Amino acid sequence: MLCVLRAGEVRFRRLDSRDRTARLAHLTRLEPEARRARGLCARNLDPPEPPLAVGAFLDDRLIGTSELYPVRVGTGELALAVEPAYRRQGIGRALFERALALARNRFWRELFLFFAVDNAAVRALLRTRAARVRLEPPEACAVLALLPPTPATWALELLDLGELWRERLRGWPCAQLAQARVFAPF
Numbered sequence: 001m002l003c004v005l006r007a008g009e010v011r012f013r014r015l016d017s018r019d020r021t022a023r024l025a026h027l028t029r030l031e032p033e034a035r036r037a038r039g040l041c042a043r044n045l046d047p048p049e050p051p052l053a054v055g056a057f058l059d060d061r062l063i064g065t066s067e068l069y070p071v072r073v074g075t076g077e078l079a080l081a082v083e084p085a086y087r088r089q090g091i092g093r094a095l096f097e098r099a100l101a102l103a104r105n106r107f108w109r110e111l112f113l114f115f116a117v118d119n120a121a122v123r124a125l126l127r128t129r130a131a132r133v134r135l136e137p138p139e140a141c142a143v144l145a146l147l148p149p150t151p152a153t154w155a156l157e158l159l160d161l162g163e164l165w166r167e168r169l170r171g172w173p174c175a176q177l178a179q180a181r182v183f184a185p186f
């Protein structure tokens with residue numbers, strides 16, 4: 001999936017364990033408040049591997065992530081981050097929608113999102129969703145009620161998985177051969 005940005009083209013795809021280095025580098029590029037907002041200690045450079053995550057890439061550089069952590073059966077926690085230089089261009093919302101689709105496809109019923117009370121971006125994201133917000137200044141906790149999956153949520157997940165497979169096959173001899181045949185069929 002493509003989202004046109006002034007800076008270029010953003011691609012979204014599922015992340016796997018091979019993205020760990022890129023993910024850690026992305027986290028270190030966030031400002032301390034954003035790392036805290038994601039539930040990370042500012043100096044914790046070894047955060048747990050998210051079981052489910054989607055990344056936003058610009059020219060092969062990871063610039064945004066949405067991560068899902070199961071809490072208990074049917075319930076999980078969402079952490080979102082977009083690097084400061086790329087905010088307010090729709091990437092956060094795209095990552096948010098993708099995370100909701102992943103959670104719905106697993107029949108989760110509730111998703112927690114912790115954020116700072118004055119976080120206007122998260123409040124804007126929540127405005128379009130059924131969410132109960134509990135304020136405990138300076139923090140807030142939103143509980144999003146999730147609907148069951150639909151063909152649209154499955155399709156969104158498949159698109160992001162397809163992009164991951166495409167990335168992983170890049171460089172395989174068969175993929176190079178297929179590409180060569182496309183460009184030089186004779």
Ligand SMILES: CC(C)(COP(=O)(O)OP(=O)(O)OC[C@H]1O[C@@H](n2cnc3c(N)ncnc32)[C@H](O)[C@@H]1OP(=O)(O)O)[C@@H](O)C(=O)NCCC(=O)NCCS
Pocket residue numbers: 033034035037038039078079080081082083086087088089090091092093094113114115119120121122124125
């Ligand atoms: C939250 C975050 C991921 C949003 O990313 P983003 O790429 O800027 O988001 P978008 O551009 O898609 O904007 C989403 C909505 O927030 C609004 N918004 C974004 N930044 C805003 C700001 N500073 N003030 C007011 N509204 C803002 C946008 O207008 C948009 O609303 P709309 O879709 O109704 O027009 C990003 O701000 C971030 O990484 N923050 C630090 C980490 C964090 O707080 N994570 C959340 C807790 S886990």
